[in-house]
Amino acid sequence: MKEQLFKIVDAARSQGAQYADVRFLREENEILTVKNGRVEGLSKNTDEGFGVRVLVDGAWGFSSSPTLALWERVVREAVEVARCSGLARKAGGISFPGRPAVIDHYRTPFVEDPFAISLEQKLDLMLKADAAMREVPDIKVARTSLGFLRIEKHFANTEGSYIRQDLLESGGGIECTAVGAGDVQKRSYPNSFGRQQLTGGFEHIRAMDLPGNARRIAEECRALLTAPTCPSMVTTIILDPTQLALQIHESCGHAVELDRALGMEASYAGTSFLTPDKLGTFRYGSDIVNLYQDGTVPNGLGTFGYDDDGVAACRTDIVKNGIFVGYLSNRETAAEIGHPSSGANRACSWNRIPIVRMTNVNLAPGTWSFDDLIADTDEGLYLITNKSWSIDDKRVNFQFGTEAAYEIKNGRLGRLIKNATYTGLTPEFWANCDAICNEKHWGLWGTPNCGKGEPSQIAHVGHGCAPARFRRVRVGVA
Amino acid sequence: MLGQQQTERILREVLDLAKAADEAEVVVFTNESGLTRFAENYIHQNVVERNAQAHVRVVLGKKLGFGSTNRVDGDGLREMVERALQTASLSEDNPDFAGLPADNRPVPTIDVFRPSTERFTPRRRAEAVARLIEACQAKGLRAAGAFETGLREIAIANSKGVFRYQPATVADFNTVVMSDDSSGFANASAIDVHDLDVDALAREAIDKAERSRHPIDLPAGEYPVVLEEYAVANLIGFLAYLGFNGMAYREGRTFLNEKRGQPIAAPGISIWDDGLDPRGLAQPFDFEGVAKRRVDLVKSGIAGDPVYDHQTASLAKVDNTGHALPAPNSYGPIPLHLFMAPGATPKTELAKGITRGIWVTRFHYVNPVQPRQTILTGMTRDGTFLIEDGQITRGIKNLRFTASILEALQRVEAIGATTRQFINTYGSTVVPALRIGSFSFSGATTF
Numbered sequence: 013m014k015e016q017l018f019k020i021v022d023a024a025r026s027q028g029a030q031y032a033d034v035r036f037l038r039e040e041n042e043i044l045t046v047k048n049g050r051v052e053g054l055s056k057n058t059d060e061g062f063g064v065r066v067l068v069d070g071a072w073g074f075s076s077s078p079t080l081a082l083w084e085r086v087v088r089e090a091v092e093v094a095r096c097s098g099l100a101r102k103a104g105g106i107s108f109p110g111r112p113a114v115i116d117h118y119r120t121p122f123v124e125d126p127f128a129i130s131l132e133q134k135l136d137l138m139l140k141a142d143a144a145m146r147e148v149p150d151i152k153v154a155r156t157s158l159g160f161l162r163i164e165k166h167f168a169n170t171e172g173s174y175i176r177q178d179l180l181e182s183g184g185g186i187e188c189t190a191v192g193a194g195d196v197q198k199r200s201y202p203n204s205f206g207r208q209q210l211t212g213g214f215e216h217i218r219a220m221d222l223p224g225n226a227r228r229i230a231e232e233c234r235a236l237l238t239a240p241t242c243p244s245m246v247t248t249i250i251l252d253p254t255q256l257a258l259q260i261h262e263s264c265g266h267a268v269e270l271d272r273a274l275g276m277e278a279s280y281a282g283t284s285f286l287t288p289d290k291l292g293t294f295r296y297g298s299d300i301v302n303l304y305q306d307g308t309v310p311n312g313l314g315t316f317g318y319d320d321d322g323v324a325a326c327r328t329d330i331v332k333n334g335i336f337v338g339y340l341s342n343r344e345t346a347a348e349i350g351h352p353s354s355g356a357n358r359a360c361s362w363n364r365i366p367i368v369r370m371t372n373v374n375l376a377p378g379t380w381s382f383d384d385l386i387a388d389t390d391e392g393l394y395l396i397t398n399k400s401w402s403i404d405d406k407r408v409n410f411q412f413g414t415e416a417a418y419e420i421k422n423g424r425l426g427r428l429i430k431n432a433t434y435t436g437l438t439p440e441f442w443a444n445c446d447a448i449c450n451e452k453h454w455g456l457w458g459t460p461n462c463g464k465g466e467p468s469q470i471a472h473v474g475h476g477c478a479p480a481r482f483r484r485v486r487v488g489v490a
Numbered sequence: 491m492l493g494q495q496q497t498e499r500i501l502r503e504v505l506d507l508a509k510a511a512d513e514a515e516v517v518v519f520t521n522e523s524g525l526t527r528f529a530e531n532y533i534h535q536n537v538v539e540r541n542a543q544a545h546v547r548v549v550l551g552k553k554l555g556f557g558s559t560n561r562v563d564g565d566g567l568r569e570m571v572e573r574a575l576q577t578a579s580l581s582e583d584n585p586d587f588a589g590l591p592a593d594n595r596p597v598p599t600i601d602v603f604r605p606s607t608e609r610f611t612p613r614r615r616a617e618a619v620a621r622l623i624e625a626c627q628a629k630g631l632r633a634a635g636a637f638e639t640g641l642r643e644i645a646i647a648n649s650k651g652v653f654r655y656q657p658a659t660v661a662d663f664n665t666v667v668m669s670d671d672s673s674g675f676a677n678a679s680a681i682d683v684h685d686l687d688v689d690a691l692a693r694e695a696i697d698k699a700e701r702s703r704h705p706i707d708l709p710a711g712e713y714p715v716v717l718e719e720y721a722v723a724n725l726i727g728f729l730a731y732l733g734f735n736g737m738a739y740r741e742g743r744t745f746l747n748e749k750r751g752q753p754i755a756a757p758g759i760s761i762w763d764d765g766l767d768p769r770g771l772a773q774p775f776d777f778e779g780v781a782k783r784r785v786d787l788v789k790s791g792i793a794g795d796p797v798y799d800h801q802t803a804s805l806a807k808v809d810n811t812g813h814a815l816p817a818p819n820s821y822g823p824i825p826l827h828l829f830m831a832p833g834a835t836p837k838t839e840l841a842k843g844i845t846r847g848i849w850v851t852r853f854h855y856v857n858p859v860q861p862r863q864t865i866l867t868g869m870t871r872d873g874t875f876l877i878e879d880g881q882i883t884r885g886i887k888n889l890r891f892t893a894s895i896l897e898a899l900q901r902v903e904a905i906g907a908t909t910r911q912f913i914n915t916y917g918s919t920v921v922p923a924l925r926i927g928s929f930s931f932s933g934a935t936t937f
Contacts, residue, residue, distance in 0.1 A: 053818030
């Protein structure tokens with residue numbers, strides 16, 4: 013493979029590319045779904061191909077094919093497309109500083125290979141979880157899913173780098189829908205969007221204990237049918253880690269993507285209120301808010317060895333003691349502001365170009381135990397598991413809904429509340445963060461459905477956090 | 491492009507390989523496309539892709555197995571079928587499985603393939619983009635957007651004699667033109683790239699960006715609105731997705747369970763799904779190869795019927811309307827070819843009669859808050875204006891709406907006389923602009 017890929021980038025160079033890289037990917041996934049006691053989907057899928065990216069006279073071109081035998085045509089196309097890009101070239105051309113060659117092989121650490129676990133074992137676990145949910149009255153739909161992904165990725169570029177990565181992801185989850193009392197309610201576990209996903213093996217599925225949590229989730233789902241609706245008010249909220257992970261994702265992760273801040277995503281995903289002039293001075297949150305990106309943290313869904321620029325994954329600060337100090341970036345965008353790349357150039361597949369994506373964007377733990385945090389809160393809501401989400405195209409005004417909420421009164425968790433929503437403006441919201449739980453409560457959450465780019469790219473990214481408290485938040489919007 | 495002959499070879503080969511199964515289905519998707527993307531007045535991404543994927547569903551008694559591959563040579567297909575057979579053999583019975591459909595009726599041939607789009611070159615895309623950029627630079631504006639042209643093929647066969655093939659071409663151009671404090675949007679899609687008037691789209695976006703400069707704050711609240719076709723298409727897409735799924739209906743999860751046959755919208759509102767209408771991206775069969783039927787979702791304000799695929803129709807003991815998604819599909823059937831009937835009011839006169847209201851070009855990041863009540867939230871963007879005394883007077887900063895689609899449709903006061911067509915991955919939406927008497931904005935943003 014190595015020789016073949018170097019042949020490809022050499023051909024690109026001989027046709028005029030000042031820089032070229034090629035990625036070959038072979039993916040294998042297994043997806044299992046059980047709904048209401050029926051095995052609905054049991055699929056094994058494969059996908060492979062390669063993409064060639066070239067920089068010619070300061071403009072980019074890219075072409076791709078599932079068939080490696082067509083490499084000469086693909087290189088010609090990529091170069092031709094780059095020359096067409098030159099019809100509306102960036103003034104002075106794209107800046108793409110060189111880097112030393114890297115030769116390496118990265119493998120996702122794991123304990124149990126999920127592809128070696130029998131389908132019978134997996135189905136047994138799923139059917140037990142499914143049955144436990146359906147024991148609860150009013151549960152109309154019970155769904156359990158497992159998914160496993162194995163990626164073999166080879167990267168080579170004209171700088172002499174050759175990197176192989178063997179990546180492994182495992183995910184699973186349960187969700188149920190209760191219908192009754194003129195209402196429909198849904199609950200999920202461990203996360204919404206059908207599953208919690210991490211890099212690693214089947215050990216993550218065992219740790220979720222889907223059957224052991226199924227009845228509890230279903231009972232809570234049923235209880236929501238007759239629970240009081242979230243009142244409209246301004247109050248204190250505590251976000252559980254799954255909801256906080258999405259809050260970080262939408263209001264920090266996307267906002268600090270440097271390509272957005274530079275206008276490169278303006279027509280689709282949007283731009284960012286965190287423009288480069290704010291770097292190092294803008295107060296993003298309260299003093300206790302420390303956010304960082306880390307492509308190296310074990311088990312994170314955004315954990316890997318090297319990004320698709322050939323840059324090693326690393327950890328960099330984003331918000332330090334409340335001040336905005338860093339972006340997610342790649343070699344191209346980092347050069348625009350004179351910074352090193354943060355190693356966040358990622359393509360979702362062989363037929364997509366790499367763009368700036370999240371790795372694991374994490375909120376550093378604070379000092380509180382969860383019990384102490386609740387006890388310290390006179391009045392408010394504890395919000396659990398995302399149900400709806402929306403944020404503007406500069407990542408300022410957001411609104412989220414959660415599957416469930418619990419009233420907090422006089423330092424104790426109280427009644428279950430349904431249809432909880434909250435809204436705010438990003439810097440005000442994070443400025444009102446006054447407590448974050450400690451590392452005992454800190455965990456990693458996968459977001460396997462992050463959309464960006466044209467053509468569309470769905471990235472797998474992660475967020476680490478512990479429950480946190482926010483003051484003066486408007487809740488009960490709808 | 492694989493072409494009909496080559497695609498049919500793959501279908502036959504997979505069915506032959508899957509002879510050990512009691513039933514088998516194969517679906518082949520191919521695509522070849524190029525996309526030229528620009529921002530900050532230069533082309534920053536410019537890509538070409540081609541791919542072909544085969545998907546197989548095999549049935550052993552009541553057990554199902556699925557597989558897919560993009561290696562469509564003999565070895566790749568054989569491995570895919572073997573994997574699917576193995577998974578089916580290890581699976582559990584699904585007593586509800588209704589078998590594969592046996593719809594051998596001929597479907598109309600609808601030509602949605604244009605060689606002009608297939609042959610459109612990266613150079614011509616770049617030339618069109620360069621013209622837009624030049625126009626923006628002349629006015630001190632910045633352009634972003636994408637120009638995509640491509641072709642796709644869908645081919646479906648099963649062991650019960652279903653055999654379908656359709657090629658299609660699609661061209662799509664979108665742009666956001668920005669000043670320091672404003673932006674304007676334009677988008678159009680077409681089967682024939684020559685039906686896209688890129689220069690007119692450029693003028694539309696530039697005009698909006700210029701007219702919305704120096705936006706003022708407007709407090710959240712209830713306002714009469716004019717929603718342009720972009721915004722209407724977004725809402726109607728959600729209405730169809732949330733409300734008219736035959737599986738969700740059977741499970742009691744949609745507003746249709748209570749409202750079927752009841753008034754849910756103003757009398758002038760009619761919305762339907764029709765995969766045979768060439769004004770959209772027509773596709774005469776669904777992803778199980780079943781002939782599509784027109785389904786009235788809302789007829790003169792009255793709630794119509796859900797759509798069905800083979801499985802949900804069998805369980806509900808009703809006729810299949812031909813709205814299957816690709817298998818495995820635990821979500822259920824959804825309408826993909828949406829139309830809303832135009833009215834009689836020229837778009838330029840929709841603001842008439844509004845004393846103080848809001849003109850919305852499009853929405854951003856819309857998601858359901860309470861699906862059964864069709865309550866959505868989202869932001870306005872790229873051309874939000876104040877209407878005063880029936881006229882657009884100036885730009886306003888963007889607002890968040892949190893509103894029920896059904897309530898909005900009940901308050902429709904005027905319907906635009908023309909429609910715009912938007913094509914997405916496997917469907918299309920054709921809608922007019924609307925004037926709505928009252929629409930709920932729940933918050934404001936800073937730009």
